[in-house]
Amino acid sequence: MTDNKTHVYLMPGMAANSSIFEGIKLPSSQFVAHTLDWFVPEKGMSISDYAEKMCEKIEEPNPVLLGVSFGGMLVQEMAKIIPTRKVIVVSSVKSKHELPKRMIFAKYTKVHKLLPTGLVNNVELLAKYAFGETVTKRLHLYEKYLSIRDKYYIDWSIDQIVNWDQEVPEEHIVHIQGERDAVFPIANIKDCIPVKNGTHTMIIHRARWFNEHLPTIILK
Numbered sequence: 144m145t146d147n148k149t150h151v152y153l154m155p156g157m158a159a160n161s162s163i164f165e166g167i168k169l170p171s172s173q174f175v176a177h178t179l180d181w182f183v184p185e186k187g188m189s190i191s192d193y194a195e196k197m198c199e200k201i202e203e204p205n206p207v208l209l210g211v212s213f214g215g216m217l218v219q220e221m222a223k224i225i226p227t228r229k230v231i232v233v234s235s236v237k238s239k240h241e242l243p244k245r246m247i248f249a250k251y252t253k254v255h256k257l258l259p260t261g262l263v264n265n266v267e268l269l270a271k272y273a274f275g276e277t278v279t280k281r282l283h284l285y286e287k288y289l290s291i292r293d294k295y296y297i298d299w300s301i302d303q304i305v306n307w308d309q310e311v312p313e314e315h316i317v318h319i320q321g322e323r324d325a326v327f328p329i330a331n332i333k334d335c336i337p338v339k340n341g342t343h344t345m346i347i348h349r350a351r352w353f354n355e356h357l358p359t360i361i362l363k
Contacts, residue, residue: 150203154179156212157300160290166350183296190303194220211346233319234343237312241331246305321345
């Protein structure tokens with residue numbers, strides 16, 4: 144059966160599951176939203192190998208891919224493998240040059256390998272890694288959102304982020320960035336749609352903004 148609806152695949156950020164998109168409501172007359180979830184990578188997998196595996200979950204031709212944070216890097220890698228209608232990255236980066244200095248520092252010093260990722264069941268710590276926020280309130284919410292607690296997956300993700308090697312952004316990527324993003328500061332980002340007061344978790348906390356603007360951004 145063919146329909147004229149636009150299929151949108153939503154990829155969450157590091158350690159987060161697809162419940163982060165529960166506030167996102169695209170008009171069902173025009174769109175079909177599909178959610179993707181992380182799996183634990185096989186040993187030695189690169190981000191492009193991982194993207195290839197994730198592409199197997201895409202069932203529609205020419206989908207729109209939307210990825211948040213590390214998920215934004217992943218959908219850019221996926222778009223090198225399959226044809227897409229549009230790629231939208233949220234709270235993310237489009238090349239290694241947009242990474243903050245502390246991540247570039249980590250790449251060369253390997254300091255990220257010393258992070259206590261064995262404590263991934265400590266949700267406060269995980270939220271600090273994944274969202275760049277110190278979480279004291281709403282901990283139960285973060286427990287719900289950050290359900291991927293596998294140490295190997297977390298180590299792998301941090302390593303892929305700091306070593307991401309994309310020199311030049313692919314053309315036609317739409318980048319939505321919060322003005323108060325603490326993980327990927329907007330000061331390093333070129334060519335984006337800024338969201339006033341948006342933080343790294345704006346896909347959750349500013350869902351109304353996305354519901355208002357995403358349909359136009361997707362169809363533009």
